[in-house]
Amino acid sequence: MGRKKIEIELVDNKKARNVTFSKRRSGLFKKASDLSILCNARVGIVGFTPGGKPFAFGSPTFEAVTNEYLHGEQGESSKKNVKPCRNQNINKLNKELSDLTEELEEVDKGKASMVPTDLDLEELLKVKASLKDLHGNIEAASSLLLLAKKPIHIIDLDCKRKGKSNVMETNY
Amino acid sequence: MGRKKIEIELVDNKKARNVTFSKRRSGLFKKASDLSILCNARVGIVGFTPGGKPFAFGSPTFEAVTNEYLHGEQGESSKKNVKPCRNQNINKLNKELSDLTEELEEVDKGKASMVPTDLDLEELLKVKASLKDLHGNIEAASSLLLLAKKPIHIIDLDCKRKGKSNVMETNY
DNA sequence: CTCACTATCTATAACAA
DNA sequence: TTTGTTATAGATAGTGA
Numbered sequence: 235m236g237r238k239k240i241e242i243e244l245v246d247n248k249k250a251r252n253v254t255f256s257k258r259r260s261g262l263f264k265k266a267s268d269l270s271i272l273c274n275a276r277v278g279i280v281g282f283t284p285g286g287k288p289f290a291f292g293s294p295t296f297e298a299v300t301n302e303y304l305h306g307e308q309g310e311s312s313k314k315n316v317k318p319c320r321n322q323n324i325n326k327l328n329k330e331l332s333d334l335t336e337e338l339e340e341v342d343k344g345k346a347s348m349v350p351t352d353l354d355l356e357e358l359l360k361v362k363a364s365l366k367d368l369h370g371n372i373e374a375a376s377s378l379l380l381l382a383k384k385p386i387h388i389i390d391l392d393c394k395r396k397g398k399s400n401v402m403e404t405n406y
Numbered sequence: 407m408g409r410k411k412i413e414i415e416l417v418d419n420k421k422a423r424n425v426t427f428s429k430r431r432s433g434l435f436k437k438a439s440d441l442s443i444l445c446n447a448r449v450g451i452v453g454f455t456p457g458g459k460p461f462a463f464g465s466p467t468f469e470a471v472t473n474e475y476l477h478g479e480q481g482e483s484s485k486k487n488v489k490p491c492r493n494q495n496i497n498k499l500n501k502e503l504s505d506l507t508e509e510l511e512e513v514d515k516g517k518a519s520m521v522p523t524d525l526d527l528e529e530l531l532k533v534k535a536s537l538k539d540l541h542g543n544i545e546a547a548s549s550l551l552l553l554a555k556k557p558i559h560i561i562d563l564d565c566k567r568k569g570k571s572n573v574m575e576t577n578y
Numbered sequence: 579c580t581c582a583c584t585a586t587c588t589a590t591a592a593c594a595a
Numbered sequence: 596t597t598t599g600t601t602a603t604a605g606a607t608a609g610t611g612a
Contacts, residue, residue, distance in 0.1 A: 235587045236608025242440050254608080255445040256579065261606060262437045265589095266451070268414050269434055273427040273456045279438070281449035281471055299453055407604045408591025424596070426591080433589060437606095 255284055267293045427456055439465045 245251040266277040270293035278299035279291040292299055417423040438449040442465035450471035451463040464471055 235606045237585055238608060239587060240608070242443050244446055245444050251445050252579075255441065255447060257607060258437070258441045258444065262434070262441055262449075265430070265434045265437055269427065269430045271414050272417050272430065273423050274416055275427060275431075275453055275456050277434075277451065277453035279449065279451050281447055284445045284447050407589045409602055410591060411604060412591070428596075429590065
């Protein structure tokens with residue numbers, strides 16, 4: 235999207251890298267803001283600059299995202315059927331996954347002479363891989379939620395572009 | 407960026423809104439991934455779809471972001487001088503802000519007959535406004551960190567586009 | 579870091595399947 | 596909901612203060 239096409243790989247020149255970071259982070263915030271407004275979604279972004287400075291952004295607000303995670307609060311139709319439905323499906327899917335894992339372990343141990351009829355070995359291996367990622371992500375999510383316990387000292391606000399969202403970043 | 411220019415406002419047609427959401431969220435993830443790779447930054451995104459489904463994304467990994475928040479871990483030059491420097495400056499800036507707030511309150515109460523020499527009233531009011539946002543954001547950040555305490559059941563992985571990052575989203 | 583300037587490259591709105 | 600196509604709107608690389 236510039237004078238020249240670039241590969242998506244680390245920008246060598248440190249100065250250029252920082253400029254790119256500033257511009258693209260700003261663009262990312264704008265995109266998040268647009269998404270939130272266009273679709274009535276809540277979007278939060280947290281991260282670290284190449285220099286290690288923490289930053290965060292929320293649309294419509296960072297709190298809107300965290301509140302929804304913590305209390306299931308939302309602007310619209312959340313409390314009617316979304317939440318119960320969600321849990322039901324989660325339980326169901328989690329059970330399916332457990333079953334598959336168990337089944338897979340049997341195969342791994344060679345205790346099952348036949349591959350299950352409805353799934354071939356390759357599929358089971360895929361499921362296994364998915365499960366691994368899944369567990370990693372659950373841990374990641376757990377870690378994220380922990381963040382709240384470790385207050386970040388936020389020094390300055392800064393929101394570029396039109397979107398009226400919240401940005402947090404520490405300054406040095 | 408389409409056949410026609412659109413205003414950034416809620417898409418009325420619900421079907422169109424969902425299509426827009428899918429495409430734009432995908433684009434947002436791509437942008438976050440690119441930013442992370444190009445600049446060696448860590449970026450995490452969390453949010454809720456218009457339907458209330460939670461989703462999350464991390465580049466290079468969600469854990470990379472949360473770990474850095476929790477433990478200050480980073481791929482590169484983090485442990486040398488960034489952290490101590492960060493805290494020093496935070497303390498310094500926080501103190502400056504407290505001082506300004508105090509000073510401002512004096513002005514508000516009319517107890518100070520003169521505006522401080524180095525800052526006029528308008529500037530003080532700006533600072534006050536910033537402080538208010540700041541406190542709100544600190545709360546938001548605190549809430550976010552809490553998320554880790556409330557494990558999300560993550561059902562499926564799904565990462566569109568090239569970036570080799572992690573996506574989490576519940577399915578129904 | 580930020581801002582401005584453009585030539586270019588990308589993302590995506592509207593449609594259709 | 597998801598995918599593909601195409602004309603355009605929008606983002607940004609390179610460069611200079």
